[in-house]
Amino acid sequence: MVKEVTLEKHKYWTYEEYLKLDDERRYEILEGELITVPSPLTQHQRISRRLFTLIQEFVESEKIGEVFYAPLDVVLAEDIVVQPDIMFISTERKDIITEKNISGAPDLVVEILSPTSGYYDLIRKKKIYAKYGVKEYWIVDPDTRLVEIYENKEGKYVTIYSANEQGEVISRVIPGFKIDIKTIFVK
Numbered sequence: 001m002v003k004e005v006t007l008e009k010h011k012y013w014t015y016e017e018y019l020k021l022d023d024e025r026r027y028e029i030l031e032g033e034l035i036t037v038p039s040p041l042t043q044h045q046r047i048s049r050r051l052f053t054l055i056q057e058f059v060e061s062e063k064i065g066e067v068f069y070a071p072l073d074v075v076l077a078e079d080i081v082v083q084p085d086i087m088f089i090s091t092e093r094k095d096i097i098t099e100k101n102i103s104g105a106p107d108l109v110v111e112i113l114s115p116t117s118g119y120y121d122l123i124r125k126k127k128i129y130a131k132y133g134v135k136e137y138w139i140v141d142p143d144t145r146l147v148e149i150y151e152n153k154e155g156k157y158v159t160i161y162s163a164n165e166q167g168e169v170i171s172r173v174i175p176g177f178k179i180d181i182k183t184i185f186v187k
Contacts, residue, residue: 014078026071030124032079037117040085043142044112047184048085051110051140055088058177065090065107065174066097073101076132082125086110088174105133108173112140126150130157136173145185 011017012032021027026037040048048069056067070083087106089097096104109129111121121139129137130152137150137157146164150157151172161169163181170178 012079015075015081016078018081026083027081028083028120029079029081030120030128035120037083038114040112040114043187044085044114046187047112047140047142050184050186051112052086054179054183055086055110055174055177059088059174062176063091066094068102068106074106075101075103076105076128080128080132082128084109085112090173105129105135107134108136108138108171109134110138110140112142114142126157130155136171138169140184142185145181147181147184 011034013029013034014032015029018027018029018034026039028035028037052067052069059065059067065088067086067088069086072083072087074082074084074087076082084106087102087110088108089102090107093104093107096102096106111117111125113121126137133152135152137152139148139150140146141164144164147161147169148159149161149169149171151160160172165181167181168178169181169184
């Protein structure tokens with residue numbers, strides 16, 4: 001039996017309170033605001049699966065870290081809990097991986113836009129990821145077939161790559177990792 005939770009609309013949420021939620025929904029906390037995360041669309045999941053597989057295979061073969069995918073809590077602060085679509089944590093920083101969550105900023109975060117996530121991914125979460133030290137941030141837009149890669153420079157993101165339809169995606173955080181953008185958007 002699922003316990004339905006009545007959410008207090010203007011409450012300031014913390015990770016401790018978030019852990020008490022007991023329903024089937026997915027949530028994130030952005031600076032104390034509880035956000036309901038809807039289930040992704042099929043195209044989103046295809047892209048996520050494809051990217052995760054490509055990154056995972058490379059990272060595993062090079063033995064340079066671990067790759068995870070949503071849903072998995074990333075606790076950046078007591079009032080900031082996110083569930084990035086894909087994340088990479090280097091071997092040097094593996095101490096942030098705990099049994100319950102990722103406690104700190106991943107080296108790389110990938111967010112795949114969906115109709116309800118654009119504002120959060122492009123504005124709010126982008127600022128939060130930069131502030132808390134995510135070194136590289138990817139935005140993938142299934143509608144425009146666009147990939148943008150940002151590098152963290154002193155707490156702000158600088159675009160290091162932006163292309164749609166064609167080109168090669170190259171990560172600076174995962175040395176040697178590159179893929180043809182066309183492979184991301186194949187149906």
